[in-house]
Amino acid sequence: MSAFLTVDNLSASIRGNIRQRVLRSVSFSIDTGEVLGLVGESGAGKSMIGKAILGILPSAVEVVEGEIQLDGHNLMAMKQADRRRLIGATAALIPQDPLTALNPSRRIEPQITNRLVDILGWSKRDARLRALELLDEVHIDNPERVMGSYPHELSGGMRQRVLIASAFAANPKLVVADEPTTALDVTVQKQILRLIRELQTRHETAMVFVTHDLGVVSKVCQRLSVLYGGMVVESSDVPAFFGGPGHAYSRALLAATPKYTDPEASLLPVDEAVIAQVSGEVLAADEGWRHGA
Amino acid sequence: MALEDSLFSVSGLEVALPDMAAKPVFGRAPLIQILKGINLEITRGSVLGIVGGSGSGKSTLGRALLRLLEPTGGTIRFDGQDITHLNEDALRPIRRRMQMIFQDPMSSLNPRRRVGAIIADPLLMHEFDAIDARVDDALDHVGLPRGFKSRYPHELSGGQRQRVGIARAIALKPEFILADEIVSGLDVSSQAQVLNVLDNLVKELGLTLAFISHDLSVIRRLCDRVMVLNRGEIAEFANTDRLFAAPQSAYTRELMDAIPLPDPNQANW
Amino acid sequence: MLDGRGTLKRRAGARLWLSGIWLGVMALLALFAPLVSPHDPLTQDLFAGRLPPFWVEGADPAYLLGTDSLGRDVLSRIIHGARIAFSVALVAGIATALVGSLLGLLAGYMRGWVDVVISRLVDIWMAFPPVLFAILLIAVLGTGLTSIIIAIVVIDWTRFCRVVRAEAMNQSAMDYVSSAVVAGRPRMDILWREILPNVLPTIVALLTLEMGIAVIVEAILSFVNLSISSDAPTWGGMIAEGRTSIYQAWWVLAFPLGVLFLTVLSFSQFGEGLKDRFDPVLR
Numbered sequence: 001m002s003a004f005l006t007v008d009n010l011s012a013s014i015r016g017n018i019r020q021r022v023l024r025s026v027s028f029s030i031d032t033g034e035v036l037g038l039v040g041e042s043g044a045g046k047s048m049i050g051k052a053i054l055g056i057l058p059s060a061v062e063v064v065e066g067e068i069q070l071d072g073h074n075l076m077a078m079k080q081a082d083r084r085r086l087i088g089a090t091a092a093l094i095p096q097d098p099l100t101a102l103n104p105s106r107r108i109e110p111q112i113t114n115r116l117v118d119i120l121g122w123s124k125r126d127a128r129l130r131a132l133e134l135l136d137e138v139h140i141d142n143p144e145r146v147m148g149s150y151p152h153e154l155s156g157g158m159r160q161r162v163l164i165a166s167a168f169a170a171n172p173k174l175v176v177a178d179e180p181t182t183a184l185d186v187t188v189q190k191q192i193l194r195l196i197r198e199l200q201t202r203h204e205t206a207m208v209f210v211t212h213d214l215g216v217v218s219k220v221c222q223r224l225s226v227l228y229g230g231m232v233v234e235s236s237d238v239p240a241f242f243g244g245p246g247h248a249y250s251r252a253l254l255a256a257t258p259k260y261t262d263p264e265a266s267l268l269p270v271d272e273a274v275i276a277q278v279s280g281e282v283l284a285a286d287e288g289w290r291h292g293a
Numbered sequence: 294m295a296l297e298d299s300l301f302s303v304s305g306l307e308v309a310l311p312d313m314a315a316k317p318v319f320g321r322a323p324l325i326q327i328l329k330g331i332n333l334e335i336t337r338g339s340v341l342g343i344v345g346g347s348g349s350g351k352s353t354l355g356r357a358l359l360r361l362l363e364p365t366g367g368t369i370r371f372d373g374q375d376i377t378h379l380n381e382d383a384l385r386p387i388r389r390r391m392q393m394i395f396q397d398p399m400s401s402l403n404p405r406r407r408v409g410a411i412i413a414d415p416l417l418m419h420e421f422d423a424i425d426a427r428v429d430d431a432l433d434h435v436g437l438p439r440g441f442k443s444r445y446p447h448e449l450s451g452g453q454r455q456r457v458g459i460a461r462a463i464a465l466k467p468e469f470i471l472a473d474e475i476v477s478g479l480d481v482s483s484q485a486q487v488l489n490v491l492d493n494l495v496k497e498l499g500l501t502l503a504f505i506s507h508d509l510s511v512i513r514r515l516c517d518r519v520m521v522l523n524r525g526e527i528a529e530f531a532n533t534d535r536l537f538a539a540p541q542s543a544y545t546r547e548l549m550d551a552i553p554l555p556d557p558n559q560a561n562w
Numbered sequence: 563m564l565d566g567r568g569t570l571k572r573r574a575g576a577r578l579w580l581s582g583i584w585l586g587v588m589a590l591l592a593l594f595a596p597l598v599s600p601h602d603p604l605t606q607d608l609f610a611g612r613l614p615p616f617w618v619e620g621a622d623p624a625y626l627l628g629t630d631s632l633g634r635d636v637l638s639r640i641i642h643g644a645r646i647a648f649s650v651a652l653v654a655g656i657a658t659a660l661v662g663s664l665l666g667l668l669a670g671y672m673r674g675w676v677d678v679v680i681s682r683l684v685d686i687w688m689a690f691p692p693v694l695f696a697i698l699l700i701a702v703l704g705t706g707l708t709s710i711i712i713a714i715v716v717i718d719w720t721r722f723c724r725v726v727r728a729e730a731m732n733q734s735a736m737d738y739v740s741s742a743v744v745a746g747r748p749r750m751d752i753l754w755r756e757i758l759p760n761v762l763p764t765i766v767a768l769l770t771l772e773m774g775i776a777v778i779v780e781a782i783l784s785f786v787n788l789s790i791s792s793d794a795p796t797w798g799g800m801i802a803e804g805r806t807s808i809y810q811a812w813w814v815l816a817f818p819l820g821v822l823f824l825t826v827l828s829f830s831q832f833g834e835g836l837k838d839r840f841d842p843v844l845r
Contacts, residue, residue, distance in 0.1 A: 041480040042451070156347075185346040186507065186551040190562075193553070212480065215553035219562055238557050256481040257555045258510030260537065267514050269489055270482035361740055381749065388746035401737035405759040415745035461741070 003029035004206045010066035018064050024231040024285055033204040037221035045230035046210045050176040088119050092172040096179040098159035102151040109147040112166045134165040157188035168199050176208045193219055214257045226250045229282040249278040300501050301335035307366030308357050327353045329525040340502045342516030349522040351505045355471045389419045392462035396474040398454035402446040409442030412461045431460040435490050452483025473505045521545045578835025581828035592644035599638035603795040607633035612811040630814045631807050639795035640821055646796050650780045654714040655773035662722025663765050670730025671753050684720045692717050700788045714776050729764050733757045763837050770833030774826040797822045
């Protein structure tokens with residue numbers, strides 16, 4: 001039995017310019033019930049991978065090589081409509097910005113239930129009961145009231161709970177979380193991370209967790225891939241990684257991450273030589289890819 | 294009551310802002326009290342950290358210190374002078390002595406002006422001489438090449454932009470600098486660089502600095518004293534070492550516990 | 563640093579070029595109208611009435627786009643009409659932009675009572691039906707080019723005022739304005755030196771749109787004979803005349819209408835193209 005999600009040798013380029021890769025031969029796989037962290041700084045391509053899996057890449061970017069296997073189906077070989085249907089039924093997204101991800105002019109209830117009714121063909125009554133159950137599951141005290149509210153009437157943490165509830169509504173087997181706590185206060189972030197972990201464990205969901213924060217990775221992921229320039233620099237198990245990363249860039253990233261408990265060993269600037277080394281590796285990979293292609 | 298070496302002396306500071314969300318159709322919006330009586334001394338040459346969650350009033354406090362806002366109660370003394378209700382004309386000579394570095398370097402640098410002009414601008418305003426030399430000097434101090442003078446902000450990386458923001462602030466040789474969440478929008482690798490630059494400048498130029506952040510790790514790296522704000526009130530105010538060794542207030546402990554350390558075995562998670 | 567996002571390029575401005583070329587050609591024709599037009603636009607030749615354009619049978623090659631019922635050359639009248647259209651577009655457009663943007667900037671930046679007064683004025687102003695307003699104004703001021711220009715400014719300044727006010731408010735909330743305050747820059751100085759350059763692209767886009775609108779308004783007023791003397795070659799006047807003889811001589815209506823359409827379209831496309839092209843800030 002192979003993994004639930006397999007991304008194999010995935011490359012994406014700026015449309016019309018195949019040489020300009022934004023993802024460089026990315027490979028990884030995730031089993032059911034497993035959380036993989038995709039870590040990197042801005043521009044590393046980490047969000048791009050999540051978008052490629054869900055088929056929501058920006059129009060300026062196209063996949064030029066590689067395969068994505070979701071639950072035994074080869075996404076790249078499927079017709080667009082079939083692929084949409086498969087992704088709609090098995091996968092969900094927890095977005096970064098809880099403010100823009102909810103439609104400001106609609107109440108919460110239809111925003112959770114619409115997908116169940118329209119795509120999965122549930123009855124309105126079932127969908128409503130499921131929504132109430134979910135809001136309860138994400139620890140919202142008064143689900144009835146929240147269902148009738150508009151997004152602006154809820155706090156940021158509350159909105160993110162609603163989005164999580166909505167993501168888990170159709171029992172997805174894969175969830176892509178794209179920086180889901182970046183816009184939140186630390187105290188709220190902790191609650192939300194715990195909530196995501198709780199739901200993920202209970203539903204045995206496979207999860208791609210995109211973040212720039214190694215601290216967050218250490219809390220929710222079992223494995224991680226460090227990205228630079230759209231290339232996987234290092235993949236590792238979480239305990240092994242935080243015991244001592246293998247790649248110089250990962251080590252530099254970890255040393256730059258803030259740790260209030262150990263001011264001497266945190267917030268260290270990344271050495272120019274390390275950047276030069278990893279940039280060199282990316283260029284070398286491009287060189288080899290051009291010759292291969 | 295101001296101490297001999299106190300640069301800022303704040304007592305009973307209150308700030309209220311109109312709450313536009315609750316504004317009735319007719320009439321004025323009700324005021325919400327953002328700061329509820331803050332007392333604070335900032336001694337010359339010290340680095341003060343101001344920390345708190347969103348809605349704690351930390352940015353409002355900073356902006357009131359610089360008189361970008363007018364307080365509704367209490368007094369602010371800068372170097373002995375009461376500046377609580379001074380108007381903009383009376384403030385102008387004092388403005389040279391207190392500068393600010395902003396959270397979002399993209400929005401705080403005018404996108405249509407070149408870096409050189411952005412740094413030179415305050416100098417021109419306050420009729421400094423040898424402006425070119427001062428701009429070069431400021432760029433040197435923050436470790437940016439002098440050639441950056443002819444670039445536009447959008448041609449720089451986030452960390453570089455923030456260093457331009459620092460260069461602009463120090464070019465005037467101010468006595469006081471307010472840094473408002475200046476690394477929260479940056480990648481961790483640039484964060485470390487910007488903090489190092491600031492740390493060195495404080496030591497070199499003998500600056501007094503107030504550093505606002507939501508991140509205790511960053512505060513610990515830079516500050517001598519820490520004020521923890523919660524809903525417009527001081528939750529705790531202590532020397533940095535003591536605060537981290539033995540936090541007194543429950544809110545401080547909650548903040549600390551909530552920070553995800555890069556360690557899979559952190560307690561309470 | 564390696565970062566793919568910076569390489570995303572904007573599409574080349576085909577519409578900027580097409581509209582710019584059309585406007586440039588029209589402007590040159592207008593400028594040198596007496597030199598380039600093959601005939602006097604006012605000379606009537608009743609023996610050469612309703613001659614069709616050159617490719618239709620029975621045409622006189624001296625009249626490329628044919629003649630109207632009074633035997634006046636359509637091409638020459640279009641070229642001379644461009645003079646009037648472009649003068650109105652330029653003068654009325656710029657005057658409207660100046661008045662509206664100034665008030666909008668003041669309202670958006672100063673806020674307080676200044677904003678209240680200006681915004682209320684705009685609200686009241688926009689409650690008048692514009693065409694009625696224009697006809698009323700012309701009735702009071704008398705017909706003529708100046709009256710048309712004044713009418714356009716008086717009616718359309720609100721368009722600039724509202725948009726510029728909103729944009730000035732946005733920009734005022736940016737930190738670079740706070741940082742200018744911290745630097746000790748006087749208040750009005752901040753408006754001119756910091757905010758205006760950032761609102762300028764919006765003003766320019768609106769300005770070209772307004773120029774197109776001015777051309778239309780002039781045509782409408784000529785059409786209902788409220789512009790300058792009915793003899794003078796205006797596009798609107800030509801369209802009105804061509805309407806009466808559309809079955810006998812379609813070209814008298816079709817050519818000025820086509821030119822009017824393309825010119826107005828070009829103005830709006832030119833503005834959009836400029837905004838895309840010259841906004842260096844990647845938002």
